[in-house]
Amino acid sequence: MKPYYQSTRKNADPISAKEAVLQGISPDGGLFVWPGLGQEKLNLNKLIQLDYKGIAKEVFTALLSGYTSEELDDCIENAYTGSFESDEITPVKDVDGIYILELFRGPTSAFKDVALTILPWFLSKALNDTGKKALILTATSGDTGKAAMSGFEDVDNTGICVFYPHNKVSAVQYKQMATQSGGNVKVFAVEGNFDDAQSMVKKLFLDEDLKEKLARDDIVLSSANSINIGRLIPQIVYYFDAYRQLVNKGVIQTGEKVSFSVPTGNFGDVLAGYYAMQLGLPVEKFYVASNANNVLTEFLACGTYNRNRPFIQTISPSMDILISSNLERLLYYASNKDTEKVAGW
Ligand SMILES: *Cc1c(COP(=O)(O)O)cnc(C)c1O
Numbered sequence: 001m002k003p004y005y006q007s008t009r010k011n012a013d014p015i016s017a018k019e020a021v022l023q024g025i026s027p028d029g030g031l032f033v034w035p036g037l038g039q040e041k042l043n044l045n046k047l048i049q050l051d052y053k054g055i056a057k058e059v060f061t062a063l064l065s066g067y068t069s070e071e072l073d074d075c076i077e078n079a080y081t082g083s084f085e086s087d088e089i090t091p092v093k094d095v096d097g098i099y100i101l102e103l104f105r106g107p108t109s110a111f112k113d114v115a116l117t118i119l120p121w122f123l124s125k126a127l128n129d130t131g132k133k134a135l136i137l138t139a140t141s142g143d144t145g146k147a148a149m150s151g152f153e154d155v156d157n158t159g160i161c162v163f164y165p166h167n168k169v170s171a172v173q174y175k176q177m178a179t180q181s182g183g184n185v186k187v188f189a190v191e192g193n194f195d196d197a198q199s200m201v202k203k204l205f206l207d208e209d210l211k212e213k214l215a216r217d218d219i220v221l222s223s224a225n226s227i228n229i230g231r232l233i234p235q236i237v238y239y240f241d242a243y244r245q246l247v248n249k250g251v252i253q254t255g256e257k258v259s260f261s262v263p264t265g266n267f268g269d270v271l272a273g274y275y276a277m278q279l280g281l282p283v284e285k286f287y288v289a290s291n292a293n294n295v296l297t298e299f300l301a302c303g304t305y306n307r308n309r310p311f312i313q314t315i316s317p318s319m320d321i322l323i324s325s326n327l328e329r330l331l332y333y334a335s336n337k338d339t340e341k342v343a344g345w
Pocket of ligand 1: 110111112143144226263264265266267268269270318319
């Protein structure tokens with residue numbers, strides 16, 4: 001079955017992945033999901049024979065409807081040739097019997113590089129079909145901003161605006177963003193915390209006046225946050241690739257289950273793992289690791305999501321998040337795709 005995408009909040013208007021990449025977020029405020037996820041599995045035995053790019057091609061072919069095979073090859077080559085420290089892209093290292101997936105070997109040293117090196121290419125292919133230009137709006141708690149600006153720097157027909165919470169990103173992150181080159185990048189400090197910045201960006205996406213104004217210049221709004229499926233789907237790849245490396249190292253047998261512990265903020269990374277599991281990756285458990293802003297720990301332990309709590313500034317600002325956007329996608333699947341329920345929540 002060809003994957004199609006719908007809002008988590010309404011059972012209507014199926015669109016291709018390509019269209020969903022362009023739109024970023026559904027007009028009703030929901031996130032794009034594929035209702036059929038999990039009905040078909042990827043061939044694990046085949047995947048573990050491939051390299052990173054090969055696995056990427058399999059995952060993208062299964063999920064990214066609307067793109068031709070050549071377009072996907074092009075995106076993968078542009079993103080993952082020469083931009084990371086080595087062709088391994090995301091090496092797994094043995095640290096005293098604990099296996100660490102090193103996601104920080106990309107151009108800006110943020111794990112977000114894995115997805116943000118390829119999203120601009122997905123978007124630029126989608127734009128080619130429409131003759132339009134895209135303005136990317138992105139909220140960042142620190143890492144996304146630099147990785148996104150770096151990924152979009154001077155990519156044709158795109159521009160990017162990044163919003164970060166004033167005085168709430170690290171000194172290095174501030175300098176990384178403030179010194180970004182490119183004629184199509186802009187960065188703004190916002191009074192408030194990350195959640196304020198993200199809420200504001202979400203509001204801009206739903207602003208009909210702004211949309212109309214931009215439409216006159218053939219500009220569409222899109223997002224580089226992990227609410228965009230073009231950000232989420234590339235992250236599925238490294239779960240399979242990590243598994244392949246463990247098999248190759250002789251740590252596990254093919255088919256054996258593994259667990260992942262995932263530092264979590266906006267719930268994109270760990271959700272990509274959940275998607276990988278739905279696509280057939282043998283997983284025992286995902287550990288959703290929080291810092292002092294442990295709204296997700298509480299939710300998963302007690303079933304209550306209480307964002308009305310003090311926002312604690314920590315040394316891991318990328319996890320200082322109280323409104324964990326991608327959780328909505330998990331709720332969609334966990335509620336057996338009950339869009340009414342999700343919209344209500
Ligand atoms: C973004 C980020 C996180 C949070 O990842 P999510 O996908 O938003 O859950 C955790 N750690 C670091 C270093 C990050 O950059």
